[in-house]
Amino acid sequence: MEVLSRDIKKVPTLRGRVIVTLFYEASTRTRISFEEAGKVLSADVINMSAAGSSVEKGESLLNTGLTLQAMGVDAVVIRHPHAGAPHFLARHLEGVSVINAGDGIHAHPTQALLDLYTVREKLGRLQGLKVVIVGDVMHSRVARSDLWGFSKMGCQVTLCGPATLMPSDFLRPQQAWPDAHPLAGVQITTDLDQAIDGADVVMALRLQTERQTTGFFPSLREYVRRWQVTEDRLRRARPNALVMHPGPMNEGIEISTDLAHGDSSVIVEQVTNGVAVRMALLYRLVIDQAAINQEGPQLSRAKAV
Amino acid sequence: MVRKSGSILSPRTILIRGGRLIDPSQDWDLIADVLIQDGKISSAGSIIDRTSIPEHCQIIDAGGMVVCPGFIDLHSHLREPGFEHKETIATGTRAAARGGFTTLCCMPNTEPAIDNVAVVEFIRRQASAEGAVRVLPIGCVTKGRKGKELAEMEELAAAGVVAFSDDGDPVYDPMLMRLALCYSRDLGLPISNHCQDNSLSRDGVMAEGWVATRLGLPGIPAAAEEAMIARDIALADLTGGRLHLTHLSTAGSVSLLRRALEQGIAVTAEVCPHHLSITDRWVLGGKGADVEAAGPFSYDTSTKVYPPLRADVDVEALLEGLADGVIACIATDHAPHDLASKQVTYQDASFGISVLETALGSLMQLVHEDRLGLSTLVERLTAGPARVLGPDFQDLATLRAGTPADLVIFDPNKEWVVDPGEFASKGKNTPLEGTTLKGRVVATLVEGQVVFQDDPISGRVG
Known part of the structure; x- marks a missing residue:
């Protein structure tokens, strides 16, 4: 540094x-x-x-x-x-x-390392933090590496987004993951407000239009209404919560412009x-x-x- | 059709002495002798008195060995014509002989496809000239396997095809499948459908599940197979045609099949050795060991096969279906590939495993683990597939006197390490490379000729 x-x-x-x-x-x-x-x-x-x-x-x-x-x-x-x-x-x-x-769609390990580094730098620790990853988890290698990295470092990871963009194993985790698997404890929800509640880190994922081959959700308008990370929604998180994004951003889709450039954003860091x-x-x-x-x-x- | 293998010249009379004869067609499991004369079984099931052994008779001491009818494979890819760099009829049938198979049904996804009499005759000619075992071609359901219009099925049947299939692809159009099942009724041959709904499997390369999620590989849901099977069963019921389901791989498929049989619908099914013995964890590397993360041995392309390797619950359901006879037979789906088709990323790799030479060993593992009975195993490799083929083929799956001497002798306890370098098949693509299997073919005979003989067999010409 x-x-x-x-x-x-x-x-x-x-x-x-x-x-x-x-x-x-x-x-x-x-x-x-x-x-x-x-x-x-x-x-x-x-x-x-x-x-x-x-x-x-x-x-x-x-x-x-x-x-x-x-x-x-x-x-x-x-x-x-x-x-x-x-x-x-x-x-x-x-x-x-x-x-x-x-x-x-497997992994982007250096992105996960820099995300871990950034969170620890800003919040001083990783153990016990609530990390919410929002959006197209299925097509996101960033999400998969982050999921692995944050879980391993003792964070509670919650995935949130359209059910159609979640790997199906997470929709039926009790059937899918072996007992004691590190990822078996990952939470999943389609309700963003519920997900953000008490979060320390909120990471919005880029909507990967180039990897999506069919319509996973009805319209961008509906996506924005349900899963855009906004100032308003962030109020439910902890006071010093961090807003992250692996980039490049579709501002106004997965993240609101004001939040992307606001005080809680560490996207540049x-x-x-x-x-x-x-x-x-x-x-x-x-x-x-x-x-x-x-x-x-x-x-x-x-x-x- | 049958020929010499290597330098072994088979005498006209062979006595196989003291083996454990397992012949499910006669409910046999006994220690006895088999006498072969002029390519046929002249007597079997009793001890032949030393004084009545014919002159110039080769004696094979089969003590401790299992002697049974030769295995029949309803599903193999010999790749010729068109893909001779992957396999030929000569190499594929030698691989079969090494694996104990005396009859192969070859799938028509060749180039050109087996959709006309000329290709059927080419295959028969090649098999006769160079083949080590019997080859029974399967004809296409549709012209060029394109799924648009029916192939000339009656002419193919007259030329000797034993079933119809567009294998490699399903007959995707439901109306066309209905027509195929209906039209083929009077031909008496099954439609063998590749059970895959492409719009559900899409770009999937392995079973959908936590391993696929962990590795970031696009998954194939069980529903991709089950949706097609449910449709085909409904169409078989509608038309009264004969349906054969290829390579079952999911617990749901076994349930669908079980219910169809209870309803009396004319449907049969096969399962492959790999779907009975290994799971999607093998894609993680480490030969199925509990591996948590991806490592340098992950993404082993030799595990890429359609249908994909699935979970333990599926393996258990398949074994149960095989044991109680819901699944009529074991077929290999032997799919040899050249190195270049597999030495690429997992997503670019071709689907398929080279199975013929490891089938018995991997299935015997199940017997040794008490998960499958030995006589059931033999039945599903002999009489089971013969029943699917129909009454004309029963003689190929029995040790009855007067039938062709197609049989296999195997050592149920011989341990060996899988080395694809020793395969007769051009396809070295096996996930079992380096693993130890218990159970090995000692000799294979087709019409009384020894087409394969492993070293340790003790024989003498006297």
């Missing part, structure tokens, strides 16, 4: 390391965030998007990965429309760190923290574990990060 607030945002930690961002889906903030994180740490960051690359010539994910491995890259940051694509690469590549920057969290992650995964163990000079530099 400290490095990001300096006049000259540059430390030599990852000098001579090569990081490729391999994006099979459109992205602005995540890709730039990783790129900035890498560049601040002095890594050479190469951006590759599926459009305009050999992927368009039909190259498979495996061969693209093997090609990057042969070029000696240290880390691949991958975003892919299919769940498990990073796992697939990690299984087939050797000596290359693979970082998941979002895979299908989420973005800043994203760079810091990704710097930490790149450091962890790119620097040789042995060097860390030896408490070499790189570790002392890392402490400055």
Whole structure:
């Protein structure tokens, strides 16, 4: 964090390391965030998007990965429309760190890390907080990673949105989740007012029009009426409750404009923290574990990060 | 049709001595001998006196082994013509022989599809020239499997197809399914429908449930199968046609089938070895172990199959339906794929498992765990499928004297580790890779010829 607030945002930690961002889906903030994180740490960051690359010539994910491995890259940051694509690469590549920057509707782990970081920074703790995630849970990899992350850190997570946009297991949790599963305790409701009651964190999810293939709800008008997070609704939450959004926002749909830019919003901080969290992650995964163990000079530099 | 396998030249007379004969067609479970002469069973069920053993007779000592009619598979994909890089009739039938199957019914989703006599004849010719076991083609319900208009079903029947199916796809249009069931009544052959309502399964790749949610993979609800089965049962009732339901996978499907049979509707069904033995937890990695989170072994594409692997309750219901005979038979849905079709993301991977060579071993697990009786298992692999095929095929599922000597000898207790590198099938796609199975085929005979023989068998030509 400290490095990001300096006049000259540059430390030599990852000098001579090569990081490729391999994006099979459109992205602005995540890709730039990783790129900035890498560049601040002095890594050479190469951006590759599926459009305009050999992927368009039909190259498979495996061969693209093997090609990057042969070029000696240290880390691949991958975003892919299919769940498990990073796992697939990690299984087939050797000596290359693979970082998941979002895979299908499965996970977006760095987003969850930055969300956790932001909440702890603002509220001082995670244990025992009530976290409400509102909107299109079914198509949201952010929701799934947050669900996992916040549950693991001892928060009570409530999901709220149209029943048609909830994974069906959550609609019949007693049948679906094995006993003692960490996610078995997740609450679910379609009533936003009830969900927000006493909440410490309210996270609005982007309505993912590009992932929805059929009409999951009657109209945007009805969606807004039932599930838009507004100043009015937030009154039911705790006094210092945080309003979050993974971005990009559809202002006026899942979140009202005044709330998005109001005092309780930490949406901008989420973005800043994203760079810091990704710097930490790149450091962890790119620097040789042995060097860390030896408490070499790189570790002392890392402490400055 | 039947041929030599490798360098093994089968003598005209074979005595299989001292095996445990399980023949559900005669309610047999006894220790006795089988004598084979000129491709037929000349006697079985008694101990043959040492002095009356014919000359130049190969003797196979089957002590401790099970000897039963060869298995009949109502559902396999041999991929030829059109997809010879995945499987051929030669490799698929050798895989069958290694798995104890002596008869395969091959599905018509080839290229071109089996929707005309020329393709039927091509398959019969290939099977005769290169096949290790019997091959019975299944014809398309609709021209080109396009689901628009009926194929020339009578001509296909006359050419020797044993059933009709657009497998890989359902007959989706309910009116067309009605017509198919009605039109085929006088042909006496079943319509074998792939039970999948595409508008419910959509882009799903595994069973809907907590594992799919955890992995972020689009799910296929049980209702996608059950809705189609409910519809087909209603249409079978309406038309009086013969309906066969492929690869049942859900508890709800078993209930629907049970109720239809109680009402006297002409319907039969099959279940696959994988749906009886493994669950959707296998997609998480760790071969079904309790794994909480996704890891590098998650998204194992060899577990991707249609219908998808489901939950424990479904497995239990399927086993119950199989045990009480509601489900008539076990079929493999052997679906071999090349590596490139599976070495991709889970969502891009092709559906299907290479089953023929692991079927017996994985089913014997259930016997060893006392979840399935041995004679029931044999029945569902022999007489059960023969009943679905009809009266003309009963001779392929019995050890009665005078019938073709199609039989299998297997060691119920032999443990082995699944190594797809040893498969005869071109399809190495199995989630069982590296697992230990107990129960292995020792020898397979088709019309009295040994088409597969495992090493440890002790035989001598005397």
